[in-house]
Amino acid sequence: MNLQGRNQKQREFFNSKIDTYDDDHSEFMKTKEAITENLEENVERILDLGAGTGLELISLFEKYPNVKVTVIDISENMLEKLKTRSFADQVTIICGDFFETDFGKDYDAVISTSALHHFKQVEKAILYKKIFDCLKEDGYFINCDRIALTDEFQEAQLYLLENEIDKHKHIDTPITLGNELYLLKETGFKLITLNDVDKEEYKLIKAMKPRRG
Numbered sequence: 001m002n003l004q005g006r007n008q009k010q011r012e013f014f015n016s017k018i019d020t021y022d023d024d025h026s027e028f029m030k031t032k033e034a035i036t037e038n039l040e041e042n043v044e045r046i047l048d049l050g051a052g053t054g055l056e057l058i059s060l061f062e063k064y065p066n067v068k069v070t071v072i073d074i075s076e077n078m079l080e081k082l083k084t085r086s087f088a089d090q091v092t093i094i095c096g097d098f099f100e101t102d103f104g105k106d107y108d109a110v111i112s113t114s115a116l117h118h119f120k121q122v123e124k125a126i127l128y129k130k131i132f133d134c135l136k137e138d139g140y141f142i143n144c145d146r147i148a149l150t151d152e153f154q155e156a157q158l159y160l161l162e163n164e165i166d167k168h169k170h171i172d173t174p175i176t177l178g179n180e181l182y183l184l185k186e187t188g189f190k191l192i193t194l195n196d197v198d199k200e201e202y203k204l205i206k207a208m209k210p211r212r213g
């Protein structure tokens with residue numbers, strides 16, 4: 001199945017999860033609040049990739065009530081829930097696939113939680129270039145997401161994605177921390193910092209787009 005087909009499968013999966021998603025993710029709230037804790041105080045414009053129902057935006061708008069946020073997400077049902085949040089009128093909502101949607105430009109920060117571990121490494125490289133290009137100079141990308149704790153786990157999940165996708169509703173394909181850092185450096189990001197969150201298989205990675213010259 002190609003990337004477009006897999007992304008539509010993700011859309012169907014998250015559309016079907018809407019009734020239980022927020023409850024299922026209540027144990028992951030620290031991984032979402034960690035985004036707010038790592039924003040710079042002067043942040044004004046943010047792009048949130050895969051915001052879903054907007055759980056990471058709850059603490060974000062509490063701390064930064066005047067911030068402007070654009071979200072891109074492929075699941076219309078997840079976004080319908082986001083539209084019911086108190087801060088929804090400050091959010092520009094785009095329902096679309098990361099790989100087919102224009103990200104806009106000049107963001108202070110691109111954020112993402114639990115949304116980018118569904119792609120192959122080569123696909124992530126394309127996404128990280130789009131993220132880099134839509135940031136201002138000195139802007140930063142904060143991703144709090146699942147990582148593979150071993151090379152073997154990364155390879156095993158990739159095998160499932162490439163060979164057994166029809167047997168599964170959903171396959172996570174996290175890559176190792178080493179591969180994440182390699183991709184970010186190859187893209188041009190600098191000042192890459194890491195934070196542990198309360199889940200062993202999660203890391204918060206913050207990476208800056210440097211000034212030219």
Ligand SMILES: C[S@@+](CC[C@H](N)C(=O)[O-])C[C@H]1O[C@@H](n2cnc3c(N)ncnc32)[C@H](O)[C@@H]1O
Nearest residue numbers: 007014050051052055073074075097098113115
């Ligand atoms: C696990 S949810 C995370 C939602 C939210 N960030 C959170 O932490 O609760 C992953 C989200 O990414 C979205 N997503 C997955 N693949 C996508 C793609 N190719 N383009 C746009 N959104 C995508 C899904 O629709 C879903 O809402």
